Every structure is written in C-alpha cells, then in structure tokens.
Amino acid sequence: MHENVSAEQMFEQMAQDLSWLARRAQAQGRSPETCLRLSLAAAIARHSFRCAASACLPPIALVAVIGGAGSGKSTVTNLCIGRAVAETNPQAGYTRHPIVYVSARVSQESWCRHLFGQRLQYHAGHVPADHDADIYQVRTPADAEGVLLQRVMLWDCPDMTTWQAQGYVQRLIEILGLADIVVFVASDERYNDEIPNTFLKLLVEAGKRLVVCLTKMRPEDAQHLCSLYREKVLAALSAQADGIPCLPLPHLAPEVLGRPELAPQITHQLHSVLLTLADPLPSLRGQKQRQERSFVSAALATAQAVVADELSVLSQWHQVVAAGRSQFEERFRREYLSQENFPRFNESMARLVELLEIPGLSHVMRILRLPWRSLKSLLGWARSAPAVHLPEETTLRPAFAAWLDLLLHEALRRQADHPLWVRVREELQGAWRRKLAEDFERLLSQFAREQSQAVEALARSIHEELAKNPLALNSLRGLKFTIEAGSVAGVVAFMGLNVWDLAWPFIIPPLVQELVELMGEQYVNAEREKARRRQLELLQTVLSDPLTETLVQWPIREVESLKTAAAIGARLPDARRQLETWPLDAAAPPAATG
C-alpha cells in the first residue's frame, strides 16, 4: 500500500513537472510537437499511470472522439450511439468541454465522477456544450442502451484548431491521457492539417488504439480519399499506423444528421470496429501501458533537453561569477600577499636562535659576541627590514566591490538576453547588494581571525616543534657548542698559548652564530612562503568559496523559473529510472471485466 501511495505521488509530481516544462518549451520557441508531447506525457502520467498505481482505472474502455474544428466529432458521436445526443452545429469550436456518454448503470458508479481529480471536475446537471470551464459532463442517452455503451464510455471532446482552442485544449489532453481508444475524425478538408496530425502522430506513439473516421467527402470520392489518407498521412507516421482502421463517412444529408438512427449501417460498422478494439480490455490496457511507458520515458528525455535550455543562462552566470572570483583572489595575491612580510616571523626567528643557546652559558656567549655585534650594528648590518603592513581590508573590500561591479556590468550589458540579467541588475542595485555586503563583512572578520590564528600557529611551530623535541634540540645545542668550543680549543692547541689568542673566543663563536642565523633565516623564509600559500587557501575556503556559492546558488533560489527548472532537472533522471522499473503487471486492474 505504501508503495502505491509513493508511486501515485511520483506520477503526480512527474505530471506537474512535465506540464510546467511544456509551457516553458513553448516560451523557448520549440516546435508545437515538442510542447504537445510534453503535455500529453504529463496527462498520461497524471491519469493513466496514477490510476493504474492506485488500481482505480475505470473498468470499461474510454473512447475519445477528437478532431479539428467542424470536422464532425459530434456527428461521429451521434452515429456511434445511434441517436442525436450531441449538439451538432456549424459554428467552429462550439464544444468547449468534454462530454461523456455512458449507460445508465455506469452513470450511477462513483468512480465515474472522480475520473480526473481536480484537473477536470465532474459537473452534475445539463449545460450546453459551449460552457467554457474545466469540467466534464456525464450524459446518459435515454433510449440508446445499445451494446456499445455497456462496454465503453464515449467522450465527445472539444477541437484543437481554432484560436479559442488555446484556452481549452488542455481539457482535451487530459481526456487523451486516460483514453484507451481514440476516434480521430478528419474531414476531406482537414486530413493533412498540421495541428490535428501532430495529435495523431503523438497518439500513435503513445500507444493509444486509433480509429480514423474520414468525413464529408462526396460518396464517390470515399475510396480515393481513404487510399490517399493511408498513403499521405498514415504511411508517414510509423509502421504501426498501417493497422489503423480507416472508415469513410461521406457527406450526410441534413435529415440523417438530425436522426442518426436513419443510418444504422454506419452505426453498426462503428460498433464492430470499436468493440473489436476494446476486447479484451486487460490485454488492451497491458499493451497500451507498455507503450505509454516508453512514450513518457522518451518525453522525459525531451524534458531533460528543455531543462538544459532553461538552465543554459546559468552557465553564463557561473562563468561571470568565476571571472569575478579569480579577479578577487588575484587582487589579494598581488596587492596584499606579495607585499606581506609577516613581522611575527621575526620574533620566531629570535626565539629559534635563543633556543639553540645552552641555557647556563647564554650570558657568557652574549659577552663573547658583544664586540662583533657592536661592529655589525655600527655597520648597519643588524638593521631589520621595515615592517610594512597593509591591512588586508584595504585590499579585500574594494576587491569584493569590484567583483559585484563585474556582475552588475555584465547584467547591464546582457539584460536584453534573459530575464535573469534584469533581475540581477535590479537586485544588485538594491537589497541584495546590501545583504551580500553584510555577508562579506561577517566572512571577512572570520577570515581575519582565522588568518591571524594561522600565521600565529605557523610562526609558533617554527620554534615550538624544536622545543618539544628535547633530543634534537639538545643535540643541536651540543653540536653548536662543540663547534664553538672545539674550534677555539683547536686554534689554541695548534698555535700554542699567547696573549693574542685571547681574541679567538671573540671571533669564532660569533661567526658560528652568524652561520646559524643565516640557516635559520632561510628556514623562516621558507615558512613565510608556506604562510602565503596558506593565506591564499584560507581566502579561498573562508571567503571566496562561500561567496561564490551564494552567488551561484542565488538564481536557483530566487528566480522562480530557474528554481523550478533546477528542481525538475534534479528529479528527472530519478523519475525516469523509477518509471522504467515500475511493475506494469501488478498495476493492471485485477477485475477488468465489464
């Protein structure tokens, strides 16, 4: 049961998505065929699949009579029933909502009133066929309890060719979604018109059983028109179209039009064709559903292309955002990082050198180095580099403003291309810019915090790692002291003791110290370089990544059409997979006997 509910929801969602895409496809200027394909697939998912999933398919076959305006749909309906039940008149596009003819028994059934959910509501009572609303009427012909209506329900549908039809063609499509058999009425004038034939083509693809009624020709042209039709229209459709029955109904005299019972042979012919098709219903439905499934599946692939088109503007937007981002980061690198010396590292350097002293001997060593240090400072060698520090805000704030300016500039240039750019322009000149600036300030303070922490951590690690490792530290200290003391002792030992040798302790240890400082400085500079790279990474993770994400996601969150398209695009592959694995046999109605 749970599975059924979720399948129902899935089909409802699929239908909504497809209908929305059908409207977008029209706005994109795609062919009428594509738009209709999507609408029809939506109707099939909404009605045929959903009903099958919840096992509420009507137990008798649905026959829909469709055709261009004035081609004689109502006349064919009357001929099927054998009584003048439908209003026939020469006004093109008179019928505005579907009317179903059923037997008295069926009209009592409750399913008969809930066939199309909210899309097309059951209308109790009798209204003229030109009543323009999303309803369907159920009529029970008084004295026509023939065999046909025991087995099928007959839908007289509105046309699809008049200019008013744009307002009501959706009602027709809803019926077609659920229909099992379609009676396609084509007149001698209309049989090769583009719009009705698009319907015909898609219905064949969708697996509906078709009967073609050719109307209005002179009786002597009937056979010629039939063969012309097979050759010109049906042959062009598909291989399956060959088997479509084709009934010629020549121009009828007004008295026959008013009283169809005068032409019983036509009624009989129609009955036999329709009943053959409708019997047995389970196998008809099974075949139909398999084809419907592949039709909807193909429509979902088309839908994917529509979504891709719909979202194509997003890739342009992403490019613009990415260009802004790289400019933002490049500015930070050039204006700030290339200049930054990290004065904190000088401290680390001093600590490192201090660490390498043997603790008890540091005072002695300091005295020994004093003359050399004085000389150095006099010569200016000891002066440290000027600590020039430009706060990163000086760079980052204008860089971010330039990023937004780039977006706004592009939006101004492209605003004729897509509504997204107009929206971007409006928002970037108003509330959104303020909100982005707030976000930026928040992220900036976070960045400043993390940045100083990172520098601090790196600078600290320079001496702390050594301090934590007593073995290495002490061996380095020992090594240094051994060299200092050893070289002094060596000199003294080789040259013998005299007064001038007192100078050696003032010369050799400072030189060793100088060497140590030089090596330390190389090491610290390497760490500085590391700190620069780390800063750039931090900028990317803390500032540019979240900002890019906000900017990139903005259209999908804020622009309704893109939001919907993106959501649909995410759902489509899944929907297609689910549809393809949907068990048809389980969905076939268990009791399908009329």
Added chain:
Amino acid sequence: MTGIGAINRSPSLTEALVPKLERLACALKNWLESSAYIAFHQGARQELDQIAGDLQRAAACLSQEKPLLLIVLMGGTGVGKSTLLNALARAPIAESSLVRPTTREPLVYCHESVADDDLDERLRQCRVVRHSRPELRQKIIVDAPDLDSQEEANRHKLQAILPAADVVLYVGSQEKYHDRLGWELLLSQRRRRAFAFVLNKWDRCVHGQSATGRRPDEDLERDLRAHGFDEPLIFRTCAAAWADARVSSTSLPPGEEFHRLEEWLHHLLTDREIAAIKAQGVILLLRRLSELLTSVQPPAVEHLLDRIRRAWHDEWRTQAEQLTTLLLHFLDSRADGINAQLAAEMRSHLHGGLALVAALGALRNKMASFRRWHRGLTGVLKPAGAPATQDAFPALLDWLSDVATEAQLTLRLAAIPQRLVILAAEAGYPARPMAQAFEELGQDWQRTVSAAMRQQMHAIKPTWRVTAGPRSWSQSALLWIGTWAPWTLALVTLFFLIYRTFAADGSISLWSLILLPGTVFVVCSLCLYAILMRFFPAAWDSVRGDVSCRAAQALGASFEQIFEPILARTTETLQRERKLVQDLIEQCRAAVSLAEHPAQFADVAALFAGPASPAVTRTSNEEHK
C-alpha cells in the same frame, strides 16, 4: 459608392508623395547601414530593412500611370482558394483536388497587358496565367499556398508574398474560418493592409443548422468587429458550384454571394478605390515605420550629462586616492633605495666633518641594503629589472611605479570602466552603447596612465635643502655651524694643548696632540650631524607627501583625459542617431499627412482594421508573444 466622385485624386498628390517616399526609403537605408545603435535592436532591424524595401516598391508602384492592385488569396488548405480562383477566372486554371495541400506554388492571374517587369519581384518566379478581361485589367489575383498543412514550406512561401499584397482575401470555410494559424496571421497583418473575407463552402454553413451555436458568418463577423473591422466585407460563396460551370441558381443555398464578390472585384474596385487602397497601404506602412522608429530611438541624455560627469569625477578621485595609497605602500617597502638616493643628494650639501660622518652613514646603508637584498627580505618581487645605476631619483621612482603598475594596479585599473558604466547606467544612461564605447577603448589607456604617472615622477626633484622661510635660515645656520664648529673646536683644543705644553709646562705626548683634537672634531661632528638629522632628516618620508600628491594628481588628470571624451563621444553618437531617427519620424509624419489629405477613404474603410476593442487587445497581445 456614391462618394467616389467626391474624391479627387489630384496628380500633384503622387507627384509630391512619390519623391518623399523615395527620399524616406533612401534615408532609412542609409541610416540602417551606418547606424551603430541599431545593432542593439536586432529584431526591429530586420523589420526595418523589410519596410525600407517595401517603401521603395510602394513609391515605384504609385508613380505608375495606372497602379496595379495585388489581391492575395490566403487561407487554410482545402478551403477552396484554388476553386475560388477557378470560379473567378471561369476556367480551371488552378489545380483543385482532394490532395492536401493542393497548391504548392503561388499562381498569378493577371491581365495580358501586365508585363513580367511590372510584377512584383516576389511574383516573377511564379506561374503566371494571363487573361484579356478588361474589368480585371488593373487587378492581379494570386492563389497562395496554404498556411496550415503539414508542408511548412508552403507557409514560408505565403509569408514571402504577403508583404507585397495590397488586399488580402482571407478565405475560410465552415471548418476553418476560425483556425488559429490563419487567425494569428490575420492579427499580425490586420493593421498593415486591406482585408476582405470570403466564407467559402457556404452550403455547409447552413447545412444541418440547429438551435444551438452561431451561424459561421455571424460568428466570424462578431470576432472581426471585436478585432477592429467595424464593417467587415464578408462574401459567402460556394465556389465549387461556380467552378463547375453547371450552375443553376436553384441548387445554390440562400444567401450565396459569389456574384457580389465578382461585382466588387470587377466594378467596385475602380481606379479611385485602387488609389485609395494604395495610399492607405502606404499610410499603414509609414505608421508602422514610425512606431518602430520610436521604439528604437535612442533616449535623450543631455540632461543626464552633468550628473554623470559629477559622479565620474568623484569616482576617479576616489580611485586615484586608493591607487596612490597602494603605490605608496609599495614604495614604502622599498624605502631604503630611495633613502640612499636622498642621502647622496644631502651629502652634496655637507662639508667638513658632517661630510665625513655622512659618508660613514652611506657606507652603513649600502651594507644594510646589500645584505637585505641579498637575503631576499625585501619581498617577493625581486628587483630584477632595477636600473643599473640608481643615480637618478626619478628613474628609480619610474621603475618602482612601473613595477607596481604591472604587478598591482592593472587589476584595479581594469575595474574602473565597469564602475563608470554602472554609474552612468544608474543615472539613466543607456548601458550598452556606453559599455561598448569602453570596450572599444581597449587596454592601451592603461599604458597612457602609467606614462602620465612617469612624467609626474620626473618632476620630483629630491632636494634636502629647504629653499625658503625660517626653516631655511636655521638649516643654513646649522650647516654653517656644522661645517665650521668641529674645525674650530678641534683647533681650540689643539691650541689649548700647545699652550698647556709650553706655557703651563705640562708634558704631553705627540699622540695626545693629534688624538684629542681629532676626537673633539669627530664627537662634535657626530653631535651636529645628529642634530641636523633630527630636524632635517634625509628620508623617504620627506618626499613621500610630494610623491603621493603628484601620483594622485597624475592619475586623476589622466583618468579625466581618457574617460571624459568617452562620455562626450557616446553622447554625440546617441544624439546624432536620435536626431536622424527624429528626422525619419518627421518625414514619416509629413508623408502620412500628405497621403491622408485628399482621400478620406470612406469607401475602402471597411477593408481596414481600426484599433481592436479593449477586451481583445489583451488576448491578441498574448497571442503575439
């Protein structure tokens, strides 16, 4: 048709109108070819191109002695266009059959006096059938392909012919009179040319008439009224019956009006009506042209200029300040090189002991900068291209500012045009022409900016000497004291020692005699040097202000020099285009008033649509989208 006589088509009308139209078409073409602005309106451009051609053809047509009226049969497949033409021609000249679509190529039915050259160029490729009926002498009837069959090519053929049509005979049948494809075409063309309507297969319209629904002709008339045709000319016909030529009036349904259609074609479309239709067609064309021109006319921008200029000035002042800050920051980190230059300049003013101390200081500085440079502490940018001799101070600054521009300022400079476009757009200036003008500027201007900055840098003469005011006196005094005081004190000490040696009979070594005055000399020099440095330091800081001021000035001036003309240039182009378009609109208006003047068109008014009723305007707008 009683009013015909009242219309006097004076020959002066065509004489005046034709040259006007030709001039207008010519001016329009010229403008379209030369305009840069129209590139922003590609959709309108195509239609304008087409109208320019139509205007020329209309002018050529009006200048003919007896203008030809082109009547095009338009409608869905199978409604009986070809049959109708056959009936009108009283001969089976057009193929009509059960095959749909029947007609694939337009068929032209015209008088034998019409030469191929007189036909519109779009019709010359079509099959032409000539007749010798005087009543149709000036009328060309074209059977066009359908507009709704599976053959899409047919629709394109029809659309290629339509712009040439003077009168469209919209043929509908009971089934198709309201079909969407035909109706949409009608709506898009209804304010462009004359329309008459034929409801063919009239027998089917009255056949099986029931109590419900409207009769097709009433239904059609109702909708046409709603769309601006107040008195639509509708002919109800059974063309098939007339084409058969076996007509007996008894077999025709009541209200059949083929005779009325023939009567209208043969006798009611006289020279005067033809002229009126032609003139009205020209007026509609001109109105459409003027509508289009108004929609693409550049807006007036003169009143925005002051505001934009102010905003731009503010902007580049801010930018110049920010850039200067960056530049100075860069120079700050390389202050020692600059200091060395300054110290060298200062040394030229020092003498005696001060000069000695200063030389020692210079040595110290050189050592320091060598060491720092050697260890790469000055930053990431190694002075690879540094001038070999850093003697000339401006050259050093040049080099430094070039490096800074290359490395740092380019990105900022590149962002300035964007900002300026945005500012202009915020003031209401059209963004796209402005953005394009900046794009056309290229990247060279950045070099111009750095060149201007270089020039300003050359003007900086780093001088340590203060030139005027009390400070200059005190500096001179200090210098004088600094030059002479150590000597004097050393001499005094020497004399004192000699005096002690000889007069006071003290004993003193030769060493003391040299060392003591020497020490006095050095200490005194050091003290005075320290005092001098305290009050008159030879440091980067002393020229920093000057450099900052000049850099900001150079940047601001070059921005103004580069960007200001863009506003002027773009505005000039826009104004010129605006004026050109305004001229064209004026010409349209003049031509319309000239064409409207003599003919009131009362007799052909039924053929032309007025404005649609408000209720349907919305729907038709939606349909146009």
